[in-house]
Amino acid sequence: MQKVKIGIIGLGRLGMVHANHLVNLISDADVRAVCALDDDQLAYAKKNFGVSTYKNYKEMIDVEDIDAVVIVSPTGFHPEMTEYALNANKHVFCEKPLGLNMDEVDTMVRQIKMHPKKIFQLGFMRRFDSSYKHAKKIIDDGKIGKIIYIRAYGIDPISGMESFKKFATDNDSGGIFVDMCIHDIDLIRWYTHDDPVQVWALGNDIAAPELKNIGEYETGVAMLKFKSGMIATLLGGRHAAHGNQVEMEIMGSNGWIRIAQEPNKDFLTLFTNEGVVKPSMQSFSERFSEAFIDELRDFVNNVKTGKNSDISVDDGVKALKIAKACKESADQGTLVDIKLS
Structure with a gap:
């Protein structure tokens, strides 16, 4: 296989990011077609990417000569799109989370496991970020001892609130824990090889x-309690x-790791009569x-070599169940036992 021929489903904010990366930065990818419902997005893609455009994802999969599908649609559509693509003999890269309805996700997982020769990769891109990868090596090498406590923040800029409200109104986001905290849930499981057994969660709209x-x-x-006794705190916000x-x-028995304490945009610091200012990054x-580039490059390479992704579909299922348990705890105001099996 010289290049991996790809069709993309979804051209929203992240979908367009993936499309730009696949077209312009990943040499082994050949984007043949895109699917979206928005006419302006399709016109942009046709003009700038030189691809065929569709409004029906099934038509794109059936008609186009493609090897793989990259799914960046609203979360609720992930299961049906993944199943259709696999049954059409396509490899699949699917953005997180796997889905919203657990019955649909269970069916999706069965289909993935029924197609062992097809690569399925889930978009937990933080595993590809250099800082998180460095932390993983430090932890695996035992340099901070046994992990005692992990605190994770994920807070979007308030400037994106209007865009989010439109997205959440048009498409169920799954809530703050499923939509945002799921990345940190995956990282914590990756670092610790441990699963939580209980959660106490709260939420507000102040x-x-x-x-x-x-x-x-x-x-x-x-607040999550893990099998080992380790504790983790997740905070998601907008x-x-x-x-x-x-x-x-990440607090260990013999040292700490702190990743991205400040979201610095670059190495510049501005000193004026108004004080000291460091510009901040404005988007995920x-x-x-x-990391987004490297995860797609990894997917394309996995398709070419037939290598399974290091991120398993079971990782996706467990992260989703944990995130849903967090939401359940916040909604009910109670301590919730987490059942992953």
């Missing part, structure tokens, strides 16, 4: 009370005034640009 009308928490906090705040602190796509 910074955006209008989200109550669509059943969303603006801020969600979860109210960072300064930009995109994504950070993690900016913060994780290289």
